[in-house]
Amino acid sequence: xxxxxxxxxxxILSLSILTCMYRVIKGPSMPDRIIALDTIGINMIALVxxxxxxxxxxxxxxxxLVVGILAFLGTIxxxxxxxxxxxxxxxxxxxxxx
Amino acid sequence: xxxxxxxxxxxxxxxLILVGAILSAISSFGIIRLPxxxxxxxxxxxxxxxxxxxxLVGAFLxxxxxxxxxxxxxxxxxxxxxxxxxxxxxxxxxxxxRRGVPLWxxxxxxxxxxxxxxxxxxxxxxxxxxxxAAMVEQKLKEQMKLRRRSGSNG
Numbered sequence: 001x002x003x004x005x006x007x008x009x010x011x012i013l014s015l016s017i018l019t020c021m022y023r024v025i026k027g028p029s030m031p032d033r034i035i036a037l038d039t040i041g042i043n044m045i046a047l048v049x050x051x052x053x054x055x056x057x058x059x060x061x062x063x064x065l066v067v068g069i070l071a072f073l074g075t076i077x078x079x080x081x082x083x084x085x086x087x088x089x090x091x092x093x094x095x096x097x098x
Numbered sequence: 099x100x101x102x103x104x105x106x107x108x109x110x111x112x113x114l115i116l117v118g119a120i121l122s123a124i125s126s127f128g129i130i131r132l133p134x135x136x137x138x139x140x141x142x143x144x145x146x147x148x149x150x151x152x153x154l155v156g157a158f159l160x161x162x163x164x165x166x167x168x169x170x171x172x173x174x175x176x177x178x179x180x181x182x183x184x185x186x187x188x189x190x191x192x193x194x195x196r197r198g199v200p201l202w203x204x205x206x207x208x209x210x211x212x213x214x215x216x217x218x219x220x221x222x223x224x225x226x227x228x229x230x231a232a233m234v235e236q237k238l239k240e241q242m243k244l245r246r247r248s249g250s251n252g
Contacts, residue, residue, distance in 0.1 A: 005112030009119035009153070016119075016126035023129050023138070031135045031194035038186055039129060039142045043122055045179065046153040049172070050115060053160045058167060064154070064175040068182070075186040083193035 006054045013047045034078045041071025103163050111160045118152030121145050134202040135194045143187030150179050 020043065023036035048063045077087050128141025158172045195210060 002108040002112045005116050009115045012119040012123050016123045019126040019130050029135060029194070029197075029199045031190050031197070031199055032138060035135065035139050035142045035187070035190055036129055038183075038190070039126065039146050042146045042150050042179065042183060043126070045175065046118060046122060046150045049153050049157040049175075050119075053111070053115065053157050056165070058161065058165070058169065058171075061169055061171040061175075065171060065178065068175055068178050072178075072182040072186055076189060079186070079189040079193040082190075083196050 003054075006050055010047065010050050010054070013043055013050065017043045017047070030082055034075060034082070037078075038071060038075045041067060041074075044071075107159075107163045111156045111163075114156030114159065115153050118149045118156065121149035121152060125149060134205075135199050136191055137202065139187050139191045139194075143184055147179060147183040150183075151176060154179070 017040055020036045020040045024033050024040070027033040027036060045064050045067050048060050048067065052058065052060050081087050122145075125141050125145035128145065129138050132138045132141055154172055154176045158169060158176070161167045161169050161172070195214070201208060
C-alpha cells in the first residue's frame with residue numbers, strides 16, 4: 001500500500017512541477033517566473049524525500065538541504081537583481097547612487 | 099508498541115506524503131490560475147511550504163519507525179524550508195511592487211501605494227535639502243574668500 005501511495009505522490013509532484021514550468025515559460029513578468037522557479041525548487045525537495053522513502057535509503061537526504069539552500073539563494077539573488085539592477089550593492093562606497 | 103507501529107505506521111506515512119503531494123498540486127494549480135504576481139505569490143509560498151513540510155514529516159517518521167534512524171538532516175531541512183520560503187516570497191513581492199508590476203484590474207485596495215509614494219517624496223525632499231545646503235555652503239565660502247581678498251588688499 002505504501003508503494004502505491006508513494007508512486008501516486010511522486011506522479012502528482014512531477015505534474016505540479018510541470019505546471020509550474022508553464023508559468024516559468026509564459027509568465028508575463030519577471031517576478032512571475034522567479035516565483036514559479038522557487039516553487040519548482042520546493043517541489044523538488046519533496047520529490048527527493050519521496051524518492052528516499054521509496055528506495056528505503058538515506059543516501060539522498062543531503063540533497064534536500066543542498067537543493068533548499070541553492071533555491072533560496074537563487075531566489076534572493078534574483079529578487080535583488082529585479083529590485084535594484086544589481087546583486088551586490090556598494091552602499092559603503094557610494095552612499096548617493098543607491 | 100512496535101506491533102502497533104508496524105500496523106499503522108505505513109498508512110500514516112503514506113497519507114502524510116500523499117496529502118503533501120495533493121497540497122503541492124493545489125498550489126501549482128493556483129500558480130497557473132491566479133491573475134497577478136501577488137496572488138500567485140500567495141499560492142506559491144503558503145501552500146507549497148505546507149506541502150513540503152507534510153512530505154518531509156512523513157519521510158522523517160518513516161525513517162524513525164522503520165529504520166530506527168533519527169535523521170538530523172531531515173529535521174534541518176524541515177526547519178530551513180519553514181524559515182526561508184516565506185522570506186523568499188516576501189522579497190519577491192517587494193521587488194515586484196518596486197518594479198511597478200501592475201496589480202490585477204479588479205483589485206480594490208492598494209495600501210502600499212501611499213506609503214511608497216510618501217517614501218519617495220521624503221527621499222526627494224531630502225535630496226533637495228542636501229543640494230540647497232551644499233549651495234549655501236559654497237556661497238558662504240566664496241563670500242569668505244572675497245572678504246579675505248579685499249581685506250588683504252585694503
